[in-house]
Structure formats: C-alpha cells, structure tokens
Amino acid sequence: MHGEYLESVCGCVIAGAGPAGMGLLFNALKCGSMPELARRGLVIVDASPRPGTGRLGDYRVTANSVGDVFLDCLRDPALRNVFEPLERSPAYWRIRRQAQNAPQLADVAELLSEASILVLDFVVKHYGVKLWTRATITEIVKLDDEYHVWVESEGRSRRIRCRALVLNLGGRQDPQHLLDSLADQGLAVSPCTKVLSADALLRMNGVQLRDYFAATLAREGRVSVVGGSHSAFSVLENLADALEFAGLREVTLIHRSPIRLFYETAQAAVAAGYAFDPLKDICPVSGRVNRSGGLRYRALDIGREAMANGRIGKTAVRVQLLQTRQGPEGHLQSARQALAESEVVVQCTGYQPLLPAMKDSQGVPIRLMEVKGGVDSDACGCPLDVNGQRLYGLHLFGLGAGLGVDPRLGSEASFDGRIYGVWQFHHDASRAVIDAVIRRLQQMSLPSVNPNHNQSGNREEQPGPFLWPVLANAQP
Numbered sequence: 001m002h003g004e005y006l007e008s009v010c011g012c013v014i015a016g017a018g019p020a021g022m023g024l025l026f027n028a029l030k031c032g033s034m035p036e037l038a039r040r041g042l043v044i045v046d047a048s049p050r051p052g053t054g055r056l057g058d059y060r061v062t063a064n065s066v067g068d069v070f071l072d073c074l075r076d077p078a079l080r081n082v083f084e085p086l087e088r089s090p091a092y093w094r095i096r097r098q099a100q101n102a103p104q105l106a107d108v109a110e111l112l113s114e115a116s117i118l119v120l121d122f123v124v125k126h127y128g129v130k131l132w133t134r135a136t137i138t139e140i141v142k143l144d145d146e147y148h149v150w151v152e153s154e155g156r157s158r159r160i161r162c163r164a165l166v167l168n169l170g171g172r173q174d175p176q177h178l179l180d181s182l183a184d185q186g187l188a189v190s191p192c193t194k195v196l197s198a199d200a201l202l203r204m205n206g207v208q209l210r211d212y213f214a215a216t217l218a219r220e221g222r223v224s225v226v227g228g229s230h231s232a233f234s235v236l237e238n239l240a241d242a243l244e245f246a247g248l249r250e251v252t253l254i255h256r257s258p259i260r261l262f263y264e265t266a267q268a269a270v271a272a273g274y275a276f277d278p279l280k281d282i283c284p285v286s287g288r289v290n291r292s293g294g295l296r297y298r299a300l301d302i303g304r305e306a307m308a309n310g311r312i313g314k315t316a317v318r319v320q321l322l323q324t325r326q327g328p329e330g331h332l333q334s335a336r337q338a339l340a341e342s343e344v345v346v347q348c349t350g351y352q353p354l355l356p357a358m359k360d361s362q363g364v365p366i367r368l369m370e371v372k373g374g375v376d377s378d379a380c381g382c383p384l385d386v387n388g389q390r391l392y393g394l395h396l397f398g399l400g401a402g403l404g405v406d407p408r409l410g411s412e413a414s415f416d417g418r419i420y421g422v423w424q425f426h427h428d429a430s431r432a433v434i435d436a437v438i439r440r441l442q443q444m445s446l447p448s449v450n451p452n453h454n455q456s457g458n459r460e461e462q463p464g465p466f467l468w469p470v471l472a473n474a475q476p
C-alpha cells in the first residue's frame with residue numbers, strides 16, 4: 001500500500017508540534033529531561049513548514065488568560081540563553097507591556113512561534129533531535145511493543161518505528177457530534193440548515209463573515225449558536241461585531257447547562273450578584289469559583305452582558321439564551337423551535353482529536369474511547385481504545401484530547417470536562433507525559449543511539465534516511 005519507503009527507528013516521535021507538542025519540548029528542556037528523551041533518538045514531525053503554534057494564531061479572539069500566563073511558559077533559568085533573542089522581539093514586548101491583560105491570540109502565536117523556532121534550533125543542534133517539517137502523518141500502526149508512524153513528505157512515504165509516540169495533531173469539530181448531542185436532548189436541526197463550526201467561524205475576518213451570512217441576513221434568517229463555553233461567547237462577539245451593520249438583529253444561544261462565570265473568590269462572585277453552588281462550584285485548592293469551566297476575560301464580559309441585558313457586548317445585537325437541561329420553563333421548546341427555524345447553526349460544543357488512521361498489527365482499526373471534552377486517558381495521556389485496552393506508549397493531551405482534572409491541583413466538582421491550554425501544555429500536562437515516556441524508553445530493547453550532535457545547526461532534517469535507514473519494500 002505504501003510502495004517503496006524509507007524506514008527510520010527511534011525512541012520517541014513527537015507527532016504534531018503545535019502548542020501541545022512544543023509545550024512538551026519546552027518543558028523537557030526546563031526540567032533537564034531532554035538528554036534522556038533524545039538519547040534513543042527523538043524525531044519531531046509536523047505537517048506545517050513552520051511548526052510551533054498550530055492554529056492558535058488563526059483564531060480572531062482574545063486569549064482566555066492574561067499575557068503573563070504565556071510569558072510564564074518561557075520564564076525559566078534553563079531557557080534564559082535560548083530565549084535571549086526574544087529581548088529584541090516586538091511580539092514579546094507587546095505582551096510584556098500588557099502582562100496583566102488578555103492579549104489577542106495572534107500576538108500570543110507570534111511570540112510562541114519565535115520561541116519555538118529558538119527551541120527547535122537548540123534541540124536539533126545540541127541533542128541531535130531530528131525535525132521533519134512539511135511531513136504529514138497518514139497512518140499509525142500499533143504493534144506489541146512499538147508504533148509504526150507512516151509519514152508522507154514530498155511525495156515519498158516514510159516509516160518511523162518508535163517505542164513512544166506523543167500525538168497532538170490538533171482538534172476537529174465533527175458536525176455529527178453536534179447532531180448526536182442535540183438528539184440526546186430530543187433536539188434536531190432542519191435538514192436545510194448549514195452547520196458551521198466555531199473553529200471555522202473564529203478564523204474568518206469581517207469580510208468573510210459578511211459574505212458567509214449575506215444571504216441569510218437578506219432573508220432575515222435565524223442564526224443559532226450551540227454551546228456555552230468560551231468559544232460560544234467569542235462567536236457571539238465576532239458575529240455581532242461583523243454583522244451588526246449588515247442587518248443582524250438577534251442570535252439565539254442554546255446551551256445545555258448553566259453558563260458558568262469565573263471569579264477569583266467566592267466574595268467577588270457574591271459582590272457581583274452571581275449565583276453559584278458553594279459546594280460544587282468552588283475549587284477546594286484555590287478557592288476560585290468555576291476555576292476550570294468558567295468564562296474569563298473577554299468571554300466573561302460578553303457572558304455577563306448577555307445574561308444581564310440580553311445584548312452582545314456594546315452592540316445593539318440581542319441574544320436570547322436558552323438552557324435546555326433543567327432550564328427555565330419553555331426554554332427546551334423554544335430551543336427546538338429556534339433550531340428548526342435557523343438557517344445557520346454554529347457548533348461550539350467542543351472538539352474531537354484530529355487523528356490519522358490507526359490500526360493494530362492485524363489491520364484492525366483502532367478507535368479511541370471518548371469522554372466529555374476529549375479522550376479517555378490516564379494522567380499521562382495514555383488513551384483507552386473502545387474495547388477498554390490501554391494503549392501504552394501513546395500519549396495525547398492537546399486540543400480535542402485534553403487530560404482529566406488532577407485532584408492535587410484542584411478544580412470545581414461541577415466541572416466534568418477535560419483540561420487543556422497552553423500553560424498546561426508547558427507544565428503539568430507535559431510533565432506527566434515526559435516522565436512516562438522516559439520510563440518507557442528506559443525499558444527499551446532497541447539499541448541506544450549515539451546522540452549525534454549536529455554541529456551544522458541545520459534545523460530541518462532534509463528528506464533522507466537517518467539513524468538506521470532501510471530502503472524497504474512495502475508489505476502487500
């Protein structure tokens with residue numbers, strides 16, 4: 001099926017070097033684990049020509065944390081020399097000057113991209129790490145003790161045999177997922193409705209939004225947004241900002257459970273008149289209200305305004321909030337009608353992981369067990385397949401996968417989703433993964449690789465064999 005291919009063998013493959021994959025690399029340098037991680041060969045594979053930020057910079061939204069949270073990912077004595085050039089970076093200073101405000105994600109991505117280039121250069125040069133850019137992972141085969149990662153690059157197929165695979169290729173929003181979750185509540189969209197993912201909408205500029213919605217607005221067609229998280233409120237804001245003067249009068253927001261707002265303390269929530277459950281909504285470790293599941297910063301402002309006055313931000317566009325589970329009388333019925341009448345429904349109901357085809361040695365497809373908000377995995381991101389088998393050596397924690405709440409770090413009892421975000425990728429989430437990968441590599445039977453210091457400093461591995469190259473013929 002793959003024709004002729006080159007084969008490489010290594011200890012670990014970092015598949016996908018967006019914020020999640022890069023967070024692990026930053027963290028391995030910070031905690032001194034990079035030599036051990038790279039000792040048996042470490043290959044980074046990413047489809048993009050310039051890995052580091054994935055899609056983060058494409059979203060036209062404000063971050064859900066302050067700038068200092070992103071700076072904290074770069075702040076470490078072990079990285080001081082690596083990041084010295086950032087002192088001359090406009091993106092770094094833009095975020096630093098407003099460290100206590102939430103920056104635009106485009107600015108965050110610019111900073112992370114510059115920092116990622118420095119880190120990638122450094123690990124290639126000092127640890128013999130191989131970086132394959134413009135290389136698309138097409139298939140993963142799980143054998144007893146190793147994974148075979150199939151990669152397409154410049155028209156050629158390559159296979160990497162590895163013992164540990166960190167797989168974070170980003171997320172997707174499957175429309176069927178929305179339809180299924182609506183069906184669970186006895187709701188449905190009309191067959192002629194267009195379902196638009198929040199992921200696509202949040203990457204559109206004003207002109208693109210006006211183009212997309214022009215016909216609907218001309219017919220005074222209805223628009224509904226399904227979901228109650230950060231993305232849903234970002235969608236409301238982007239729609240209202242772009243379309244108010246193109247004729248948008250009202251949007252309906254259909255959400256299953258109550259809209260949750262984040263407060264630093266219970267006192268602050270009480271002072272703001274926000275009703276919460278003192279047992280279920282307060283994190284026992286930090287005392288914060290809705291620490292994991294609450295709207296923050298810009299989304300919080302939009303959410304508060306919507307709940308208090310039924311308006312989107314400072315625009316005149318109205319928003320009708322309908323809670324479908326245990327909501328006020330009539331909400332479920334109104335939601336049913338809104339969905340039936342809507343010309344466009346925007347899906348803001350979370351992500352599923354973007355995965356290549358996965359199969360076992362017999363060719364039987366592997367499907368991962370999903371839970372609310374991501375993949376059912378253990379504390380170090382090892383997933384279960386749908387038969388309940390743990391896939392040791394495979395680790396996911398990025399968009400669409402996430403990790404469960406770590407009780408030592410705390411969360412509110414009412415939060416039952418998965419945790420993911422740039423800071424976690426650079427700290428707790430990747431820490432657990434690094435430890436698990438190193439433990440696994442230490443049991444490795446494959447020969448250890450000479451660190452192979454690359455003095456040339458070439459960041460990108462040019463197509464060609466490495467480690468133990470074998471020109472092999474594909475199995476039929």
Ligand SMILES: Cc1cc2nc3c(=O)[nH]c(=O)nc-3n(C[C@H](O)[C@H](O)[C@H](O)COP(=O)(O)OP(=O)(O)OC[C@H]3O[C@@H](n4cnc5c(N)ncnc54)[C@H](O)[C@@H]3O)c2cc1C
Pocket residue numbers: 015016017018019020021045046047048051052053054055056059061062063064065105135136137138168169170171199202231354356397398399420421422423
């Ligand atoms: C709208 C939105 C706003 C968000 N805002 C914040 C925020 O403010 N703060 C925060 O901390 N988090 C935020 N997040 C969550 C999360 O931090 C980001 O989504 C982050 O970009 C996820 O990183 P990732 O590496 O998992 O995925 P991605 O950013 O999608 O990166 C995936 C990487 O995998 C590569 N790839 C994809 N397919 C292949 C393939 N087949 N082969 C090889 N490589 C491949 C891509 O080139 C890319 O480099 C937000 C998420 C969304 C959706």
